[in-house]
Amino acid sequence: MKKxxxxxxxxxxxxxxxxxxxxxxxxxxxxxxxxxxxxxDYLIYYQLGIAYExxxxxxxxxxxxxxxxxxxxxxxxxxxRLDELVKE
Amino acid sequence: MTFCVIGLGRFGSQMAKALIDEGFDVxxxxxDDSKVNEFSDKATSALIMDxxxxxxxxxxxxxxxxxxxxSVGQRIDASILITxxxxxxxxxxxxxxxxxxxxxxxxKRVGADKVILPEKETAIRLAKAYHSKRFFEVLxxxxxxxxxxxxxxxxxxxxxxxxxxxxxxxxxxxxxxKRKNPYLNENGIPEMKEEIIVSPxxxxxxxxxxxxxxLGKEKDLERIVKE
Numbered sequence: 279m280k281k282x283x284x285x286x287x288x289x290x291x292x293x294x295x296x297x298x299x300x301x302x303x304x305x306x307x308x309x310x311x312x313x314x315x316x317x318x319d320y321l322i323y324y325q326l327g328i329a330y331e332x333x334x335x336x337x338x339x340x341x342x343x344x345x346x347x348x349x350x351x352x353x354x355x356x357x358x359r360l361d362e363l364v365k366e
Numbered sequence: 367m368t369f370c371v372i373g374l375g376r377f378g379s380q381m382a383k384a385l386i387d388e389g390f391d392v393x394x395x396x397x398d399d400s401k402v403n404e405f406s407d408k409a410t411s412a413l414i415m416d417x418x419x420x421x422x423x424x425x426x427x428x429x430x431x432x433x434x435x436x437s438v439g440q441r442i443d444a445s446i447l448i449t450x451x452x453x454x455x456x457x458x459x460x461x462x463x464x465x466x467x468x469x470x471x472x473x474k475r476v477g478a479d480k481v482i483l484p485e486k487e488t489a490i491r492l493a494k495a496y497h498s499k500r501f502f503e504v505l506x507x508x509x510x511x512x513x514x515x516x517x518x519x520x521x522x523x524x525x526x527x528x529x530x531x532x533x534x535x536x537x538x539x540x541x542x543x544k545r546k547n548p549y550l551n552e553n554g555i556p557e558m559k560e561e562i563i564v565s566p567x568x569x570x571x572x573x574x575x576x577x578x579x580x581l582g583k584e585k586d587l588e589r590i591v592k593e
Contacts, residue, residue: 298556299548301574321555328556332546332575334517355555 320349373438374401437463453477528568538582
């Protein structure tokens, strides 16, 4: 049972990242949020940040990067993105 | 005509860039070397100095300049002192940026030929335009023309600038296109890279979520956001 869940979860992340890299940001956000319901993860929050940034929703992007950093304070990529957005 | 911009904050640096783009000789001055270095290859000269230093200011040859723009951010005392020094040195025209009405009044009294309150003017305009959520930034170039940063309207998506013909239809010129592109970094983690297309050409295409920096009359800029 657990194994199936893990596969589903990985599948969701893969789908969401595919959407993200293809600039289908809205779809990516939907799927990442589904994955979040299963398990909170700093990488999901971070990628949600990227998706919101793609949509130019900067406040939401910052919020997501901050959430990611709450879970993993030394996460370089999130620190970098957040720095850049604060500078803007 | 030669200009000098003292203080390279947001307002000062945008002003200096606009003047350089118009082909004027521009001298820039700031205390912060990183801000000055940004202009080292564009400006006539880029000086790292404290403009409140009477002696340094004289030695910079600033009295030869036709118009000096004082935009030293929030430092009210510094902007007043610099304005006074410039007028004492005989600078023909001093344009000073004020942060509020009182500051503006003092600047006029110490000799500023023109005082601008950009924060106030921009804030009013932004407030008016903001309901559309498409305006990110507005900079007044002169009373007639402004430069605005807007998100591309839906009707522009996947069309080239030539097809859109914005100059004819809206009287607007797209100065640059900003676009964010996601990619996977060496750790397999998505990142964002900003692509900037300066002076886009007719064949350049507007994509979804692009940000456009456009120059035009205020009413035309407002028209475009309603698109």
